[in-house]
Amino acid sequence: MKNRLKVLRAERNWSQADLAERLDVSRQSVNAIETGKYDPSLPLAFKIAGLFGLTIEQIFFNDEAAQAAE
Amino acid sequence: MSVSRSESTPNGREKQKAAFIAGTGAGLGVMIAVSLLAGQLDGDLQMIANGVGYSAAAIALACSIGWIATLDEFAQRAHYVAWYWGGSLGLAAMGALLLFVLLSPASAAESLLLDWWGASQAKAGFLTGALAAMLLPALGYTIWWLVFWLRRR
Numbered sequence: 327m328k329n330r331l332k333v334l335r336a337e338r339n340w341s342q343a344d345l346a347e348r349l350d351v352s353r354q355s356v357n358a359i360e361t362g363k364y365d366p367s368l369p370l371a372f373k374i375a376g377l378f379g380l381t382i383e384q385i386f387f388n389d390e391a392a393q394a395a396e
Numbered sequence: 397m398s399v400s401r402s403e404s405t406p407n408g409r410e411k412q413k414a415a416f417i418a419g420t421g422a423g424l425g426v427m428i429a430v431s432l433l434a435g436q437l438d439g440d441l442q443m444i445a446n447g448v449g450y451s452a453a454a455i456a457l458a459c460s461i462g463w464i465a466t467l468d469e470f471a472q473r474a475h476y477v478a479w480y481w482g483g484s485l486g487l488a489a490m491g492a493l494l495l496f497v498l499l500s501p502a503s504a505a506e507s508l509l510l511d512w513w514g515a516s517q518a519k520a521g522f523l524t525g526a527l528a529a530m531l532l533p534a535l536g537y538t539i540w541w542l543v544f545w546l547r548r549r
Contacts, residue, residue: 355470358548367469 329386332360334378348377409466416463423456474544482540486533493528 335345342360346353349370358364359374365386366374375382430449437445464472 351468352471354545354549355468358470361548363548364470364473370469 327365327386327388328362329359331356331374331385334380334385335360349373413463413466416459416466419459420456420463423452423454423459426452427456474541478537478541478544482536482538483533484536485540486536489532489536490528493532 331345335342340348342356343353346356349356351370355364359366371382371386375385378385427449430445430452433445434442464475467475
């Protein structure tokens, strides 16, 4: 699963550590989610979406959806 | 024992984590010390030491449950995945060891046990099996956990 987390974080000038603190997770967790090496749980996905004021679908999308958009 | 990540501050959580790790370590330390004393104490003293050892094991287990609750979901997943796959590989290694003992000439397995424990007896054989059953899955778990983190740094 892909996501726009890195872009959204960069728009707010947040470091991975800043975002991790806001989400109450470790910096390694943020890095793993951003690089697509770990898919967050539904509660964490809702927390991320709430933090950025977006819906989950606006942040996370699967590979097929990404290809279709291109 | 429940620890809420969302209700605790990062600083408070670090203190909680440190306390749980210290409790687990202390419990394991006492347990190992009691194990080393096994057979060297007399009657009632040995019974008391056994009780202390079992209590220390229970404390270590309770503290480790508290500690894992302080981890975020990614760190918890690392432990679960490592335990499942690494532990399974350790069990597979146990199977290979079992086949070796069963299929090799009796003298070969016995000489290994004699080298290890110095005496061929049922207790030595049981201890070897028990140690292998604990150590091999633990080794597999540790290796898998390290690989999990290295691949997702």
